[in-house]
Amino acid sequence: MARRRRDDDGRRDLVVVGNGMAGARTVEEILERGGAEQFRITMFGEEPYGNYNRIMLSNVLAGLESEDAIFLNSMAWYEENAITLHAGVRVARIDRHARTVRAVDGSRTPYDALVLATGSSAFVPDIPGMRTAGRGFHQGVFRFRTLDDTRAMIRYARTHKQAVVIGGGLLGLEAARGLQTHGVDVTVVHGPGHLMNQQLDAAGGYVLRRGVEALGISVVTSARTVRVLGEDEVTGVQLADGRVLPCDIVVVAAGIRANSSIAAASGFLVERGIVVDDQMHALDDQGTPDPTVFAVGECVQHRDQVYGLVAPLWEQARVLADVLTGTDPSAQYHGSRTATKLKVAGIDVASMGTTAPERPDDDHIVISEPRRGLYKSVVVRDDRLVGATLVGDLEKVAPLIQAFDRGSPLPEDRIALLFDLGTAPAEVGVAELPDETTVCNCNGVSKGTIAACVRGGVVSLTGVMDATRAGKGCGSCKTLVGQVVEWAADGAVEIDESASWYVPGVPYPKAELVALIREQGLRSVSAVFAALAPGGVEDARSKMGLTSLLRTLWGAEVVDERDGRFINDRVHANIQRDGTFSVVPQMKGGVTSSDQLRRIADVADKHAIPLIKLTGGQRIDLLGVRKEDLPQVWADLDMPSGYAYGKSFRTVKTCVGSDFCRFGLGDSTALGIAIETRYQGLESPAKLKLAVSGCPRNCAESYVKDVGVVAVDGGRWEIWVGGAAGAHIRKGDLLTTVDTPQEVMTLTGRFIQYYRETANWLERTYAWVPRLGIEHVRAVVVDDSEGIAAALDAAVQASVDAYRDPWQERDDPAEPGQFRTALPLTVLPQVPVR
Ligand SMILES: Cc1cc2nc3c(=O)[nH]c(=O)nc-3n(C[C@H](O)[C@H](O)[C@H](O)COP(=O)(O)OP(=O)(O)OC[C@H]3O[C@@H](n4cnc5c(N)ncnc54)[C@H](O)[C@@H]3O)c2cc1C
Numbered sequence: 076m077a078r079r080r081r082d083d084d085g086r087r088d089l090v091v092v093g094n095g096m097a098g099a100r101t102v103e104e105i106l107e108r109g110g111a112e113q114f115r116i117t118m119f120g121e122e123p124y125g126n127y128n129r130i131m132l133s134n135v136l137a138g139l140e141s142e143d144a145i146f147l148n149s150m151a152w153y154e155e156n157a158i159t160l161h162a163g164v165r166v167a168r169i170d171r172h173a174r175t176v177r178a179v180d181g182s183r184t185p186y187d188a189l190v191l192a193t194g195s196s197a198f199v200p201d202i203p204g205m206r207t208a209g210r211g212f213h214q215g216v217f218r219f220r221t222l223d224d225t226r227a228m229i230r231y232a233r234t235h236k237q238a239v240v241i242g243g244g245l246l247g248l249e250a251a252r253g254l255q256t257h258g259v260d261v262t263v264v265h266g267p268g269h270l271m272n273q274q275l276d277a278a279g280g281y282v283l284r285r286g287v288e289a290l291g292i293s294v295v296t297s298a299r300t301v302r303v304l305g306e307d308e309v310t311g312v313q314l315a316d317g318r319v320l321p322c323d324i325v326v327v328a329a330g331i332r333a334n335s336s337i338a339a340a341s342g343f344l345v346e347r348g349i350v351v352d353d354q355m356h357a358l359d360d361q362g363t364p365d366p367t368v369f370a371v372g373e374c375v376q377h378r379d380q381v382y383g384l385v386a387p388l389w390e391q392a393r394v395l396a397d398v399l400t401g402t403d404p405s406a407q408y409h410g411s412r413t414a415t416k417l418k419v420a421g422i423d424v425a426s427m428g429t430t431a432p433e434r435p436d437d438d439h440i441v442i443s444e445p446r447r448g449l450y451k452s453v454v455v456r457d458d459r460l461v462g463a464t465l466v467g468d469l470e471k472v473a474p475l476i477q478a479f480d481r482g483s484p485l486p487e488d489r490i491a492l493l494f495d496l497g498t499a500p501a502e503v504g505v506a507e508l509p510d511e512t513t514v515c516n517c518n519g520v521s522k523g524t525i526a527a528c529v530r531g532g533v534v535s536l537t538g539v540m541d542a543t544r545a546g547k548g549c550g551s552c553k554t555l556v557g558q559v560v561e562w563a564a565d566g567a568v569e570i571d572e573s574a575s576w577y578v579p580g581v582p583y584p585k586a587e588l589v590a591l592i593r594e595q596g597l598r599s600v601s602a603v604f605a606a607l608a609p610g611g612v613e614d615a616r617s618k619m620g621l622t623s624l625l626r627t628l629w630g631a632e633v634v635d636e637r638d639g640r641f642i643n644d645r646v647h648a649n650i651q652r653d654g655t656f657s658v659v660p661q662m663k664g665g666v667t668s669s670d671q672l673r674r675i676a677d678v679a680d681k682h683a684i685p686l687i688k689l690t691g692g693q694r695i696d697l698l699g700v701r702k703e704d705l706p707q708v709w710a711d712l713d714m715p716s717g718y719a720y721g722k723s724f725r726t727v728k729t730c731v732g733s734d735f736c737r738f739g740l741g742d743s744t745a746l747g748i749a750i751e752t753r754y755q756g757l758e759s760p761a762k763l764k765l766a767v768s769g770c771p772r773n774c775a776e777s778y779v780k781d782v783g784v785v786a787v788d789g790g791r792w793e794i795w796v797g798g799a800a801g802a803h804i805r806k807g808d809l810l811t812t813v814d815t816p817q818e819v820m821t822l823t824g825r826f827i828q829y830y831r832e833t834a835n836w837l838e839r840t841y842a843w844v845p846r847l848g849i850e851h852v853r854a855v856v857v858d859d860s861e862g863i864a865a866a867l868d869a870a871v872q873a874s875v876d877a878y879r880d881p882w883q884e885r886d887d888p889a890e891p892g893q894f895r896t897a898l899p900l901t902v903l904p905q906v907p908v909r
């Protein structure tokens with residue numbers, strides 16, 4: 076019976092304690108079932124945020140994902156759905172008789188229905204030295220559960236360099252990998268004899284260990300930590316066998332414990348979690364279901380099982396929403412069979428069911444290739460798959476999960492057929508999957524849900540992804556989601572409108588976007604979002620493209636916003652795989668002098684540059700420079716830097732030309748230098764590589780450049796455009812042949828400007844020229860068919876005039892942290908020194 080309130084509108088009060096993945100998902104499911112008409116919803120979350128994807132914290136730690144990108148429900152979502160969210164407020168107790176929850180801020184909130192979704196906390200064993208008397212955890216000790224934990228770890232890793240991670244399960248390995256990307260040396264200490272012992276057998280664990288060690292992470296197994304050493308700062312950990320591992324960071328990833336203390340203190344039955352029945356009612360300490368109190372998520376114990384993965388939580392949330400809203404009052408949750416598919420420290424791992432044979436007549440088929448980092452094992456009982464473990468290659472995981480979920484009989488010839496289950500054509504495979512197969516594990520979306528969404532009229536991939544959230548977690552299932560959409564739409568998939576947008580967050584194709592930016596005089600990335608993005612919402616993925624476009628359109632009048640730039644464009648150097656940078660002194664046209672060479676050699680000595688390398692673009696690359704050393708290296712070189720990164724005009728490669736070469740028909744070197752000088756630093760939709768050759772022997776490879784110039788008989792010059800010789804190979808198209816270097820200069824600039832104004836973000840000329848057709852490009856650029864030649868010339872001139880040497884920022888950084896220690900983007904071996 077609903078309590079009466081003064082503002083009674085007939086709705087009941089639903090209170091949800093816990094604003095994590097399960098709590099928020101339950102509320103979403105309730106809203107989908109029209110729950111807003113039945114309930115006034117209030118949520119409490121101890122964390123001071125909206126709802127975020129906890130799974131993605133590993134990516135945030137590793138620098139692969141921004142914090143913004145992991146939010147599932149922003150604060151605006153709560154407002155739009157009239158949900159009262161108490162973010163950053165912990166509920167301290169439940170008064171079951173008065174049907175209220177009391178929070179630590181002193182508030183009391185009445186409920187007609189209460190959902191406990193309090194999740195888990197990191198389990199921290201009671202190891203001496205881990206905590207400092209009266210002050211909680213030692214400042215160098217971290218857990219890995221929340222956004223705040225992740226932030227704290229990142230901050231600390233900036234100034235500390237050696238970590239021990241206690242625990243070699245999924246979380247420990249993810250923490251180890253994440254820390255390593257911050258330049259920290261990591262050792263994982265694991266109690267059992269092999270890594271991820273809960274999911275893998277010993278042989279699989281061994282293969283994983285080899286993979287992890289190959290990344291440079293040390294692993295110590297069968298080891299127990301007995302003490303954390305150090306008074307003010309952590310100095311090491313001591314193991315039970317007496318060994319001491321020196322370190323200044325300790326991360327504890329030794330397991331999780333359900334947050335069930337408020338339930339226990341309020342008279343509910345708590346064992347390893349809050350005990351619930353099949354309708355998610357919490358049981359009281361007499362074992363009787365409380366009709367008004369429910370629990371969902373990781374804090375729950377259902378039929379003796381506690382789940383630590385999201386897929387089961389989604390199933391629980393659906394059942395609970397059915398029950399609460401009365402959509403299906405008889406809905407029941409019967410437990411989940413968990414198949415785990417993970418990327419651990421960059422290594423693919425999947426596991427389901429048992430890891431090893433349990434009965435004498437269980438079949439166990441194992442393929443183990445430690446040197447290739449591959450391990451596959453399946454356990455078959457009575458012709459059914461009861462367990463599988465895969466490390467390093469998940470190609471066959473979908474059919475294995477399917478066979479495991481369905482309990483379907485397996486073929487006779489196990490080795491040949493079992494490992495070939497996935498080789499059927501994709502459409503057949505998709506058609507055969509049962510509706511209840513989970514396609515997206517992160518968001519718990521089944522094939523049936525996707526198909527229903529398509530049948531409901533959403534026939535584009537992004538539309539389905541938005542509506543169902545399939546593919547919007549870790550993204551690893553996106554291909555499969557696309558296949559299901561295609562299958563369900565029977566091939567009639569709508570081409571996404573957004574595919575024609577210049578950037579994903581602003582819904583206009585480039586031409587319209589350019590017109591609007593000009594009309595409205597939008598000179599900063601944030602102004603573009605405010606004026607043109609739906610709801611004025613900023614989108615991190617769109618920032619770089621918009622920055623480039625604005626600079627193309629406004630030159631020096633752009634309002635520079637540094638967060639709109641990629642790291643390379645912020646520090647004006649090319650980030651390398653180990654997080655160091657490369658410095659490329661400018662050598663226009665590939666020409667240098669003994670003085671420059673001497674200076675380069677001196678700088679290399681002074682800064683102990685690990686690697687000096689000639690580039691494909693006729694320059695010298697000084698590799699392995701730390702971010703904080705960049706300003707000094709530039710200062711010591713006292714030479715302009717060359718553009719070796721970013722989406723901009725790069726180099727002009729030249730051959731010897733008529734000055735020295737006996738075949739030379741034109742002075743290719745001088746023309747190349749002139750072009751490079753004029754257009755240096757110009758932003759463009761993608762990089763631009765040019766070349767000038769002194770004769771058709773083409774020693775500078777001009778036919779395969781974005782713009783290639785070739786001297787021909789009679790003192791004339793051919794201009795070739797849209798060539799490529801990288802991952803994509805294409806001979807350019809002849810744009811025109813002209814009589815003078817001056818015409819080359821003008822037409823090159825006009826071509827580049829036309830490309831800058833009309834190409835899509837990241838579209839190279841080798842795609843853009845064929846898209847428009849060389850005849851069209853020629854008509855506009857050479858014959859001025861659209862009457863815009865003068866405007867293009869003027870626009871490129873304005874950009875040339877606006878050029879400012881970005882390396883001057885060495886003396887006057889644009890932002891305080893510009894040249895602070897670099898955080899490597901991915902964990903990879905150091906740049907090799909030969
Ligand atoms: C780094 C990391 C990586 C992971 N990777 C994977 C993965 O790859 N695949 C996978 O399936 N799972 C993964 N998981 C596990 C997954 O995140 C959890 O299963 C899931 O978040 C549990 O959801 P939940 O809502 O039950 O708990 P949580 O998401 O923990 O939410 C509970 C919320 O309740 C709040 N709360 C607790 N007590 C109170 C109180 N008294 N008052 C108010 N608020 C309270 C907490 O602050 C918390 O925000 C990962 C977890 C972590 C930490």
Ligand code: SF4
Pocket residue numbers: 730731732733736737738739740743768769770771772773774775
């Ligand atoms: S392209 Fe012609 S001019 Fe240039 S170096 Fe080769 S042969 Fe000589």
